[in-house]
Amino acid sequence: MDLHRLAHEYGGRGASMDQRVIFHEEYAKANAPARVNHLGEELLGPTLIAFGTEEQKQRFLPGIRNVTELWAQGYSEPGAGSDLANVSTTARLEGDKWVINGQKVWTSLAHVAQWAFVVARTEPGSTRHHGLSFLLVPLDQPGVTVRPIQQLTGTSEFNEVFFDDAVTDADLVVGAPGDGWKVAMGLLTFERGVSTLGQQIGFARELDGIVSVAESNGAIDDPHLRERVARARIELRVMRAHALRTLGDADPGQASVAKLLWANWHRDLGQLAMDVQGSSSLVGPDHDHAGNPSDITDPEHLELAEWQRLFLFTRADTIYGGSNEIQRNIIAERVLGLPREARP
Template sequence: MKLGFSQADEHFRQECADWLNGQMAGEFRDIKGITKLTGSPERRKEWEKQLAAHRWSCIGWPEQWGGRNATLAEQVIFAEEYARAGVPGRVNHIGIELAGPTILTFGTEEQKQRFLPGIAAGETIFCQGFSEPNAGSDLAGVRTKGRLEDGEWVVNGQKIWTSLAHISDWIFVVTRTEEGSQGPRGLTFLMMPIDQPGIEIRGIRQINGDAEFNETFFTDARCPADSYIGGVGEGWKIAMGLLAFERGVSTLGQQMGFRNELDEIVAAAKANGAANDPLIRQRIARAEIGLRLMRYGALRMLSNTDHSRMDGAALTYKIQWATWRRDLGELGMDVLGQAGEVTAHRDYEWDTLPNLFLFSRADTIYGGTNQIQRNLIAERGLGLPREPRWTA
């Protein structure tokens, strides 16, 4: 396992840092430090185009599709420096990190031509249509239905927790296209334009005041017959491949964001005297150890050259970071004390650590609850007998 970077890698790191810091001190200084995904959406879309104009949008993609053919080490470095520079999260994360790699791996040449240039250019924003009111972490329980009619897929159903659907152009949707099928069988992975009469978006306001999540309703929504990725009935396979990409290089950038949060907790503890409490110091040390272990684990996970599947390390990583960050949010509030329970801002505009605490409530739920992750680890990672879920 490679734990260090070459001299050439470090030169690349400096190039990334210089460009990103220059942007955050210059034309895009107004978006630096924004933590809410819904903050300044139009400026964030302009930022996506700025990244694309300088070929920083999807550096791991092939050059012919707007990338740089960046090595794994270079992708890790860029993700780390992106977070270190205080650049806000990507509003097209779903397109760059999930939809794009899925199309590159499983899509046809025509689908690559249709979707990849717009994603790479920052002009096509994607969102994800997986979870449903009765099928959250259990993706195989989806009930949204699709049928072929006059050369088009006609889709009816509901998705929930659809991040940034209200500013997106396209949504990929797992639908049940085989009548009477259950579980992972009979699912199809469709690409659907959002701007159409059959799709309605309703926002969901969160406890931290943000509103990145949405309910998405499909009422005879349509897309062309060739809009499926993979094959008809192969939606489960494509979805599992996509979730493997979700555990990819961006995990190292995510950890740099965690580092920033932990550093802010340490600074707050020193400033208000909480660092004098031996129990607080012990919890901070435990958080530091956990963060370093996560980095080594992520590097081990990424050393697997087949990133289209989830191995044991990928399966354990989600539950590891989600539980760690939930505990970090609680540590942040304990360090702040009563001062963390009030805000000088309006409309639930919290500072970083209270916002961390509120948002981290969801970390062990979205992307697969801890309970579901344990099942996956047991069955797919350790090969234990499957828990009965559905009729074959």
């Protein structure tokens, strides 16, 4: 299926793979702001083009393109994080409506979104990846409660979402009822596409900033730290080469390798930022190095807060979007053909 040609039919540019790579890299090089509807543009849009009905495409793609309707991703649950097949949120068909009950967690931007694409169990008694459906659910209704999660960084882009007899129209299921696993996995393939090349530009900018701090405070004179900086640059080049080599590859193993590469690299970058600053990395932005209150408008303290936020947020990189353990299981089972991990 030529998604780029089809995207052009629905108002997109129909850009080639090369053009999309150039856009994402140049957008990142300009340090442009993060796009608020990434989940709609990069995930749901291509998924609707690949699996949706003509009516669903006509209804939702214009709002995604014009950024007039924002989307959230209803995958993870308290008992089904990286193990998505353990979903327990249910949906039953009553007349012309799906009635949804359950809880989603770590739902990015749900507090500002109007819609969520939700994986729910629609076949009673089904287990694992069987009996799931991919539903498009409006969030502005009495049966939906969104609660922001306070993070260590002080921000709250993640949320808990509760469905208590929430409803959506019967025809707002993408693919056939029961085919939700296939659609959900298709979406994850789009998630780890060309946009990761832009992500790597941001990573390079962060690394350059950390090197500048190391040069200014003398930490770069430490041979061990210089080696870590050099290794980080080399690994970033390897990530780019891997991303370019595997563009358009639908093999789930490639997506898992990419996630392992960038998640572990970025987590280590956060640790490197702390080590470059030494003991000062433990001091909050509203205190000086002796622990006394200080002026938070001082650029030095604002920079310190930036690296602390990076460190704290990167602790989650190896967990969200599929933990390291799940990615390694995918590679072992689906690529290498090793025996499946024992499950209860």
